[in-house]
Amino acid sequence: MPRPDASQKLAATKPKDGPSKGLIGGIIAAILVVAVVVAVFVTQANKSDGSVAGAAVPTGGTKGGHGLRAYPDVKLKANAPTVDLYEDFQCPICNDLEKANGEQILQDAKSGKIKLVWHLMTFLEQNMQNAPASTIAANGLYCAADAGKAAEYHKANFAGQPAKEGTGYTVANIKKFGKEAGITGAALTKFNSCVDKGTYKKYVKATADQAGKDGVTGTPTVKINGKEIKNSSADYSSLLQTKGAWDKVLAKMTK
Missing domain, CATH: 3.40.30.10 (Glutaredoxin)
Known part of the structure; x- marks a missing residue:
């Protein structure tokens, strides 16, 4: 499922008087950092010898669970x-x-x-x-x-x-x-x-x-x-x- 756009999410929850542009920028930057960390984690979890992270491969086995x-x-x-x-x-x-x-x-x-x-x-x-x-x-x-x-x-x-x-x-x-x-x-x-x-x-x-x-x-x-x-x-x-x-x-x- 795609991640909601950070700026849209902030706009929807923005108080009437509104925070400063600097604060909004800081929050967006924080969200983007978290997104990058999550993406790296998911990528590493799927980089394995099979569809399961960290799967050890037996003698004669093939990476990716190909038998x-x-x-x-x-x-x-x-x-x-x-x-x-x-x-x-x-x-x-x-x-x-x-x-x-x-x-x-x-x-x-x-x-x-x-x-x-x-x-x-x-x-x-x-x-x-x-x-x-x-x-x-x-x-x-x-x-x-x-x-x-x-x-x-x-x-x-x-x-x-x-x-x-x-x-x-x-x-x-x-x-x-x-x-x-x-x-x-x-x-x-x-x-x-x-x-x-x-x-x-x-x-x-x-x-x-x-x-x-x-x-x-x-x-x-x-x-x-x-x-x-x-x-x-x-x-x-x-x-x-x-x-x-x-x-x-x-x-x-x-x-």
Whole structure:
């Protein structure tokens, strides 16, 4: 909302006899100084690594909440397409995709055939009224990324998704997934601390907010080189139901 013009505001409240011009000028100058300070504060608050001020970025994460690369150290092959995968760890249909083609997608990412970027969303914790289940699961992925085990954690989390939708996740669940991902020793201690503290909660929000700005309204959403595979398409259905469908869909989308 635009700020009312200072001179108009003063004129509207001016006493009948009126203060001196010097006093009016001083008040206007004071208002302008306050406006500048507020503007600087708002600008700095929005200058962050995401849509949330001061959001720490995990290993493999991108500034602005633009997702987490599955294998940030892997050298990409020439013309490797970018695959953006929007998920909520509580989403059962996301788990269908994981079971049917998750392994093949990871293999392609690990070999450098594709650049796989995960965008974690959290809207299901509001829909299911079990907050902060999606948030702590997403935070767990980012904590695992610091240990170099993002892909392993991603797999473990979906494998441990509760059979009953809406049950949600606990901190104990997340720590268990960390162990199952192969995080050990000092790295596990650090991972558990990251989970307990919710180190990447701000980045979780930043990523979820950015997904909304990207126009994503549901999960899983799959984009290849920015082009979305529509959930009404046969390709989308095959990715959820047919093992080995990924190679065909990828080839089709990158012709």
